[in-house]
Amino acid sequence: MKEAGQMQNLESAGAGRSVSTQTGSMTGQIPRLSKVNLFTLLSLWMELFPTVNTAQRQKSQVKRTGLVVVKNTKIVGLHCSSEDLHAGKIALIKHGSRLKNCDLYFSRKPCSACLKMIVNAGVNRISYWPADPEVSLLTEASSSEDAKLDAKAVERLKSNSRAHVCVLLQPLVCYMVQFVEETSYKCDFIQKIAKTLPDANVDFYSECKQERIKEFEMLFLVPNEDMHKQILMTIGLENLCENPYFSNLRQNMKDLILLLATVASSVPNFKHYGFYCGNTEQINEIHNQSLPQEIARHCMVQARLLAYRTEDHKTGVGAVIWAEGKSRSWDGTGAMYFIGCGYNAFPVGSEYADFPHMDDKQKDREIRKFRYIVHAEQNALTFRCQEIKPEERSMIFVTKCPCDECVPLIKGAGIKQIYAGDVDVGKKKADISYMRFGELEGVSKFTWQLNPSRTCVGEQNEPESRENGVLRPIPPGEDQHQSKKLCLGNR
Numbered sequence: 001m002k003e004a005g006q007m008q009n010l011e012s013a014g015a016g017r018s019v020s021t022q023t024g025s026m027t028g029q030i031p032r033l034s035k036v037n038l039f040t041l042l043s044l045w046m047e048l049f050p051t052v053n054t055a056q057r058q059k060s061q062v063k064r065t066g067l068v069v070v071k072n073t074k075i076v077g078l079h080c081s082s083e084d085l086h087a088g089k090i091a092l093i094k095h096g097s098r099l100k101n102c103d104l105y106f107s108r109k110p111c112s113a114c115l116k117m118i119v120n121a122g123v124n125r126i127s128y129w130p131a132d133p134e135v136s137l138l139t140e141a142s143s144s145e146d147a148k149l150d151a152k153a154v155e156r157l158k159s160n161s162r163a164h165v166c167v168l169l170q171p172l173v174c175y176m177v178q179f180v181e182e183t184s185y186k187c188d189f190i191q192k193i194a195k196t197l198p199d200a201n202v203d204f205y206s207e208c209k210q211e212r213i214k215e216f217e218m219l220f221l222v223p224n225e226d227m228h229k230q231i232l233m234t235i236g237l238e239n240l241c242e243n244p245y246f247s248n249l250r251q252n253m254k255d256l257i258l259l260l261a262t263v264a265s266s267v268p269n270f271k272h273y274g275f276y277c278g279n280t281e282q283i284n285e286i287h288n289q290s291l292p293q294e295i296a297r298h299c300m301v302q303a304r305l306l307a308y309r310t311e312d313h314k315t316g317v318g319a320v321i322w323a324e325g326k327s328r329s330w331d332g333t334g335a336m337y338f339i340g341c342g343y344n345a346f347p348v349g350s351e352y353a354d355f356p357h358m359d360d361k362q363k364d365r366e367i368r369k370f371r372y373i374v375h376a377e378q379n380a381l382t383f384r385c386q387e388i389k390p391e392e393r394s395m396i397f398v399t400k401c402p403c404d405e406c407v408p409l410i411k412g413a414g415i416k417q418i419y420a421g422d423v424d425v426g427k428k429k430a431d432i433s434y435m436r437f438g439e440l441e442g443v444s445k446f447t448w449q450l451n452p453s454r455t456c457v458g459e460q461n462e463p464e465s466r467e468n469g470v471l472r473p474i475p476p477g478e479d480q481h482q483s484k485k486l487c488l489g490n491r
C-alpha cells in the first residue's frame with residue numbers, strides 16, 4: 001500500500017531515470033530528495049526560523065532546536081524552540097497524545113526533559129542531527145557537568161524506551177548536489193533579479209551561497225573534528241567515532257548543509273527584493289497585513305525544499321500553508337503555525353507507469369501529464385493537518401504561480417494571502433494556464449520583486465518590520481545594516 005499523497009513514495013519515479021529535462025542536469029537524470037533527508041533539512045531550517053531573541057538564545061547553554069513531526073509519512077508539525085520552551089515541549093503542548101506513533105526529526109539531540117515526555121507520549125521514532133545536543137556540550141567547564149549528566153540521562157531514557165532513538169543521515173543520491181545547484185540558480189527568484197538588475201553582478205548568488213555555507217557550517221557542524229568525536233562519545237555514538245564511519249558521517253552532514261545553503265540562497269536577502277504586492281495603490285494597506293520579509297523568505301525556502309520531492313520530471317513545485325493566530329504563543333514561531341504542505345505528484349497509490357509523463361511538446365494530448373498530476377497547492381490543501389480558520393490570516397507559499405485550476409481552490413479554502421513566483425503569470429499554455437492569478441481579487445498576492453515603495457512612495461514609507469506577527473519599529477541602522485550585508489552584487 002503506498003503512502004498518502006503529501007509525501008508520496010515514488011522513489012522509482014525520480015532517481016536514475018533518463019528523461020528530457022528543461023533544467024538539464026549534468027546527466028539528464030533527475031535525482032530526488034529522500035523523505036528522510038527532506039525531514040532532516042526541514043528540521044535544520046526550522047532551527048533558523050526568524051525569532052526575536054535569536055542572538056540571545058545562541059549564547060545560552062540550551063541551543064535552539066528545530067523539529068519536524070511526521071505522522072504516517074505526512075508532516076503534521078514544523079516547530080522551533082523559543083526562549084521559554086524547548087522544541088520537544090512545544091511538540092507536547094501542540095500535539096499532546098496525538099504524538100503517539102509519530103516520527104520526530106530534531107535538529108539536535110533532545111534533552112532529558114523533552115525526551116521523557118515525548119517517549120511517554122508513545123512516539124515511534126526520534127531522529128536527531130548528530131552535532132552539539134540541545135543542552136550544549138560545547139560550553140564552559142562550570143556548566144559542562146550538568147550537560148554531561150543530562151546526556152547520560154538521555155542515554156538511559158533511550159535504552160529503556162520503546163521508541164527508536166537514532167541518527168538518520170542518508171547519503172544524497174547521485175548528482176543531487178549538482179541538480180539543486182543548477183535549479184536553484186535557474187529558479188524564478190534569482191533569474192528575476194538577474195533580469196531586472198542587469199547591472200548586478202550575477203555572482204551575487206554564489207557570494208550569497210558562500211556566506212550561507214560558512215554560516216551553516218558554524219551552526220550545524222562542530223568545526224573541530226576531535227571535539228565532534230568527544231561529543232559523539234558523550235551522547236552515546238562512540239561507534240561513529242572510528243573511520244571510515246566518522247569521515248562518512250561528516251561528509252553526509254556537509255553535503256546536507258551545502259544543499260540547505262544552496263536552496264536558502266535561491267530566495268536571497270538581496271537589496272530591496274522581496275515579496276510585494278504589485279498594485280501600488282494597495283501597497284500601504286497591504287503592507288500592514290503582509291508578513292515580515294524574512295519570515296516570507298523562510299517559508300518560501302521550505303516550499304523550495306519540498307519541490308525536490310516532485311514526481312514531475314520537468315517542473316518541481318512545492319507549497320506550504322501557514323496561519324497566523326490571534327496572539328503570539330510561546331513557541332519559536334511566534335503567532336505563526338503550520339497548516340500543511342505538499343508538492344506536485346501523481347495521485348496517491350499510483351505506480352510509475354500508470355500515468356503519462358509528457359509535456360506540451362508532445363503532440364498527442366492523451367499522453368500529456370497535465371490531467372493526472374496533482375499540484376503542490378492541491379496536495380497541501382488535501383493533506384493539511386489543521387483547519388483553515390476564516391477569522392485568521394492564513395497564507396500559502398508556492399514556488400510557482402498558482403494555475404487556473406488552483407486559484408479558485410485557494411480562494412475557496414479561505415486562504416488570505418498568496419506568496420508566489422510569477423514567471424508564468426498571464427500565460428496560456430496548451431494544457432495548463434496561469435491567467436486567473438492576475439485577475440484574482442479578495443486574496444492578497446505577494447510576488448517576488450523589487451520593493452515598489454522604493455520607487456513609488458519613497459523610502460520614508462518603508463513599513464514597520466514585524467517579528468513573528470508582532471509589529472515593531474525598525475531600530476535605527478538596522479535597515480542599512482541589512483542592505484550592507486546584501487549588496488553583494490555591487491562590488
Ligand SMILES: Nc1ccn([C@H]2C[C@H](O)[C@@H](COP(=O)(O)OP(=O)(O)OP(=O)(O)O)O2)c(=O)n1
Binds near residue numbers: 022315375
Ligand atoms: N502552482 C503550480 C503550478 C504548476 N504546478 C505543477 C503542475 C505540473 O506538474 C507542472 C507544470 O509546470 P509548467 O506549467 O511549467 O509546465 P511544464 O512542466 O510543461 O514546463 P514548461 O514551462 O516548459 O511548459 O507544475 C504546480 O504543482 N503548482
